[in-house]
Amino acid sequence: MLSMCNAVGMQGQVLFPLSHVASLVANKSTGRANHKGCQRHGRQAHESNVLCSESFCNVLSWLSKSSLQDLSRLSLTEAQFRHLAISSIETVPHRPSWHVSWSSATTFFENKNGFTKEQLRRSVLPCLFSGTFSYRFTSPLVTRPLHTAYQIRGFKTRSRQTGHSALVMKAPDLNERFLALRTRKDKEKQKAHSETEQSERLKTLLSDENLTQEEQQRLRVAFAEGYMACDPKGRTSTKLRVFNIFRDLLGIILILAILFSFMGELSGGPFRRVLIGTTNEVMPEDIDVTFDDVKGVDEAKQELQEIVEFLKNPEKFSSLGGKLPKGVLLVGPPGTGKTLLARAVAGEANVPFFHAAGPEFDEILVGQGARRVRDLFSTAKMRAPCVVFIDEIDSVGAKRTNSVLHPYANQTINQLLTEMDGFRQNEGVIVLGATNRRDDLDKALLRPGRFDVEVQVPVPDLAGRKEILQLYLGKVKVAADVSLDVLARGTTGFTGADLENVVNQAALRAAIDAAPAVSMRYLESARDKVLMGPERKSRIPDEEANLITAYHEGGHALVAHYSKEAHPLHKVTIIPRGPSLGHTAYIPEKEHYHVTKAQMLATMDTLMGGRAAEELVFGSEKITSGASSDLKQATALATNMVKEWGMSEKVGVRTFDEDHSSLIVVNELAPNTAEVIDAEIKRLLHESYERAKAILKTHQKEHKLLAEALLKYETLDADDVKQLLSGKEPIRKRHWKQ
Template structure:
């Protein structure tokens, strides 16, 4: 098919060519001329007179002669044709042909084949107007001089290929735009989510204030005084000087005295370091700042140093005051040169700078507490920072008695007359103030569970067993073989402790499972222990070996259990300390090996040989002793299987061949019934 604009004959004849066309038309006859346009119908006979007039028109040689032969309608038609020729001439010479004629490429064909080929409808030739024949002859005779440019409008292989390539390129560009848009959306989504997550983390770590790195600490008033602190006489005496300075600083500054900037309280957990710091602020009636070393440690760089600056800035504004930093080792530990965390030392450096930044008599007293003073940096414990280190020790016998009296004589506690505070203090060697408070609290709970309001000795014994040995199982283990092995194991410990000089005094033995153990042998010191002799250390190892030796003697070496693992661990640690720390080996001598001073290969072999020798000798002594007292071992194991729990007096009676005293009936535990409502108006137990 042809398109309308692609098949229009490109009539490029200029106005000057019209006379030539007319001369050419004059050389042909009318019949021959008409025969060349066979597709144009001949005129009727009644139109013959007009034919002569039309023939006269063909004889014209100039434009003027032609115009004289034509009437007004013919002139109008020819002028329109010339204008169209001029437009078509301009159209052909301009690449933007379609746009100039207002046409656009289309693959829709014209209604007739003639219009497809000539570019104008056939009705134009058939219309009755004067000069029709002349126009037909003019067009037909000049066809040889007319230039046609045809362009196929239907799809060829080349056109189809070009169209496919163009479509593919458009699809490719469209896909690339879609992919780019999709990637942009995904990237923006990820950035938004990461930003939101970081924002939420920062807000969470900022604390209740919901501000970035918000660290606001407010001072408090302490109501604790030295009367509330039982024991700790040496520590209280050192701290009284600080209290007097805070109360009356002129008394000290007038004679040129300088108060220490910082006081370090060191000691095991539970001895009352925090209570002493509160008592200093309460006695002096000054603001009290309490922070923990872990509060300065953050994941963001510079946060710890900023918190230190904020703390001391606030403290200086309300001086005189007391700043208490608990767990000082978490912020003031030894600095290390490591590339993994190059900013780890900023917090301690800022703390050192702040303690150097205020005057000694400015009224700001820094009190630090730690149970690992050996891990503190040397710069923080030098003079000018933490000048004084006060050792807070485990309470001795007199202080333990005061602690028991303080906790048991509270207004809401009623004691039974069988409670002996002296015995409690004597048999609780190594207990700290926190342990004693916990023991009294457990006794009160046990008293309440048996529906009583009077604490008796049995409640305190129960609480002591729970604190030292762990909570007991409610029911006996049903495996008789396991109970028998456990009974001989604990009987071995007990027999060795009773017949070995310098061994710790026995307190109680039981095969009732407590904590992670199936049985337990407890010892109790009659007096405070300030140092330990070599004989006592060797006796500890012998007692630890007694459990495994008893199993081996009774059941054979193939039937021993794994219950002696903790015993061997304790014995090995004691032997290693004797060799490497206490200088109790003849071959090693008095050479002490610290944690950082590792021995050489040959020395390490010698240390291992000495440790093995001490363990083997201890095992041999336990074997000899239990073979000698095999009958006592059997009687004690049988009593444990029968009674489960034996005190020191009961053990001595069994070894002497006597029956132990009948055990006191356990206090009846009465628990109130818990009512769970099932339906309105109904209760189910």
């Protein structure tokens, strides 16, 4: 608010701001007038430091004592105060404080102050609302115009424009924006050119030969100090620039990664695989597997060769009215060659071949599996005739469920059923499926029209193992002592993948030992490694444990040797392999397609020979846990004889199926029946154990010789055991100990 001095009497006085007097006298910058602003508005500029002497005198005459004390704070010099006082007294005559008037005005305000309210409003309001910095108080209350400075703060606004220019400023068109951008670029170029010129001048100045080295150094220091003073944040500008560069590069890399993931045809990024999927087409020239490389599965190979022949020569079959089968399901244990057969089809069919795995159709997004199936078959239809191979089809073709937890779980298999044999027929698209869990497949998938042919790929028999071993042994250098027949008989139950692994492990071991060729020793060692795990370097240092192991394994070998229906002995060793401390191996003389009751009982007797030997030699209190695996196998064999194979007279010829697939297992057997079954299993195991003990009691001397030979040589083959038990010449030290 302004500090005003009020007049007393009939004669009016000017309301004058004391702060303006202080600013003018003290020469303050805030009180100066903007002469250019006055000239812009067409007014004559006056000196901002000129004070109206008459007004100043009037103000001084009506100042109170406290106001004079405030005026003393203005730090006026004595000469300024004397000049102002004298000039004011000489210019304006003295007016008395009181003035008597005999004429009355219309209002009390006019009688008291000497002017009306309208005159006051007309003289004061223009001063308050004017836009200039210098005001002229023209009022009938004063004898001359009063010029003073008045500071007004306001917001910066654009000057008022009308017409086309205002429209351009509010909504510039494309041309105006382009011109503005071009002008800005020109300014930036000029700025860069100016900075270049300044840098060149600085280099010239610093390289002036007329300056001494000390002067040049001072000049450099002065420039550096000036630069730092101009840019106080220069100390952190380097870190800030590095951070900005790293942030920009990270953003660019992220954008490029997203673009390549979405649109990259060759890369197949994760986003593309989730949203778009992949179609794995295999060209026939990229496959180096043919039907000649498939051994041991002649029946399955014959079925697939017929399909390949149909693809190569369809007229041969269609002339008789035959149709191409829509699907072939390959069923068999793991490692029997199902995928190898599919690769052979891809290598010999000479048609487009598409392959996919069952788990590839499952994604986190609902509906992705069904869309993958549609995309796969739509691509295959465009390339018909062709072959589509789905490995591990049980992942996508499992039985449909009614679970409320997975309401969309059946979409993928329903789409697969529709594509294979739906309303629209797929002409020329053959589906190959491979699984080792046929029972888990949906029944609708197994019906004719979808999988017309079901091919069993079993474990190879003796002839098949010979063919497979001959195939893989032909790829390595073998020694002359390798017996293909012995090796095939000693690998009963091995799949094609197991036989390939045996040959490969033997070749690696021979290469490590720097052997000239792969001998029979390496092949048998590799077979034992596949069966029981890698052997330890030597027997355990505990002699008591070695003695127990020797009698235990000797008991197995001795019972097997004297049991008529048992499998022939192949090798016995006390070198630890895997979890076992010893091992006794058997090799059947021929391939068995069925097992008799006598053979099963002899096998049980052989398994019981280890525990019976421990009890007879060391006593019932010294038996060990080493027979746990033997007892488990014997119990399983006796249980199957009673419950599945009908080999018990008391239980009879009936089977008892146990379904443990459900969460709740219900015993459907009557209590009496369960007791009879348990009694029969116990009887078979007890009788087998007693027969094994009887054999060992009869041949205690041979048992002791066999155990001592195992402690000495660690490993004995079938010939060594036969010579020892026949009482002939001492055993020759063979290569097994090496």
